[in-house]
Amino acid sequence: MKFCIFGAGGTGGVLASYLAMAGHDVTLIARGKHLAAIREEGLVLHTNHRGTEAIKGIKACTAEAYQDKPEILFVCVKYYNLEDVLAFIQEKIGSDTLIVPVLNVFGTGGMMQEKLPQHTCLDGCIYVMGEIEAPGVIYQSDKMLRVIYGYRPGQEQRLLDTARHLETVLQEAGIRGHFSEHIIRDALQKFAYVSPAGAAGVYFNATSEDFQQEGKEREMFKGLVREVATLGKAMGVDFQVDLVETGLKILDALQPGSTTSMQRDILRGKQSEFAGLVSRVVDLGRMYHVPVPLYQQVDARIK
Template sequence: MRFVIVGTGGTGGCLGGYLALAGNDVTFIARGRHLMAIQEKGLTIRTGHRGDIHLADTKACTMEAYQGTPDVLFVCVKYYGLSDAIAFAKRVADRYTLVIPILNVYGTGEVMQQELPEITCLDGCIYVMAQVEAPGIIAQPQKILRVFYGFRPGQDRHLADKAHALEKILKEAGISCQFTEQIRRDALQKFAFVSPLGATGLYYNATSEAFQHAGPEREMFVGMIREVIAIGAAMGITFETDLVETGLKLIDAFKPGLRTSMQRDVLAGGASEFEGLVNRVVALGEMYRVPTPLYETVREWGVAHHVQ
């Protein structure tokens, strides 16, 4: 299969890097100094569990320069970059292309599908802790790399065989993955971790160790998970695991000093995923008549501090 990775940050760099390391045909879409470094020296993933992974002969280009039609298009951009990714998919994908958004924001596949009615846009999510350390270098301090993807209920499944084959390819590349029949549940379960973590970390300007003991950060984190669980229940989604317990187990395993991507973006003074990770939850709460007081607190804080 021909893979294209739109967005070569922590998520796309790890996902595409492991696929390329296993011998798959992968093209990375990037820009600026990061793209130049990859083109000149290749892509390096500095991991905390297997040392440095260096991919010397890495195919990388801009959206404008890419020519071809991928079998699988992984969209790994920030939520505020989704419109550019949609325009790119509209140009390069066809009815045989699987488009799989791997974003932090719940329901992105459905958003893309509305703009790309002739293309198969699945929903997906990923568990990974990674970021761009320097141009051409991705830091992956935590071993976790787990992908879920699947068709939404009632979606055209003419590419089901390709979706099944993709699962095997990902696993052979060392990526834990599942082609799931419950992607709404699985994606919301992941969202119930990354959204509370990002929102709480931003609100308190907290790093990972602040969540690992009793205190306001851990309390708000747990409370926000419960608000997302309540929204899921109103949507008819039943979770098979205790999301609070799962979330605490995940955060307790983090190394100290880690910040979420939304925190880093806000601290850098640029655009962030606040709209998708905070405001979207408030909107879903209003839609399903579920109270979200903690999210509303963070939303109001964001307005007061002009967070984009």
């Protein structure tokens, strides 16, 4: 398949690497020194489970220079860069491209669809631990790699054959791809991990091993997950798993020293997804009349 991946960081870079290694046509939308390095040397994927691999087949360009017609557009930017993606789609992408956002923030696909009525924007999420280690080098710190995507309830299922085929393509590339019939539930379930992990991580300035033992960090994480679960039930979501147990399994399997991208961005003084991952939960709590005291605590302290 022909892929365009907007965003060449830890998420987009890992996806591009696996898809290109499986023989697919992949173009990364990137910028700056990272783009220059990929153009000159190709993309390098550094992992603890596969070693270091140089992926030569990946193309890379700026959003302005892109001129192709992809079957799939993966949106892998931070939430605060979403307007750049919307402008890119409106200018460069036709209605026959399936758009799959895999941002950390819950409900991004629906928000995109409202602004792109002629396109097909699914909802999606990804489980991955990756970051830019150096220009042209992506570090995947854990072998966890799972992509879930699907149509929202009531959404017209345009490009359905493409959506179904994508599941097979992902799986054959070594990515745990899943075309979901319950994407709102599945995306919120993922949010119920990444949001509490990021919130608790930045609140305590903690790394994965702090959460892997009993203590205030682990208790805060569990409490935040419970607040998201309560919100989900108020929204009519019927979870099929225990979100606390599921989140702890992910945490306990992480490599030592792991942190979330939001936490790293805040600690480096960079723009972060705090508004989408933490403040948004406080707003949803007010909207659905659900108490979220731990989220309010994190929100007030970090702001």
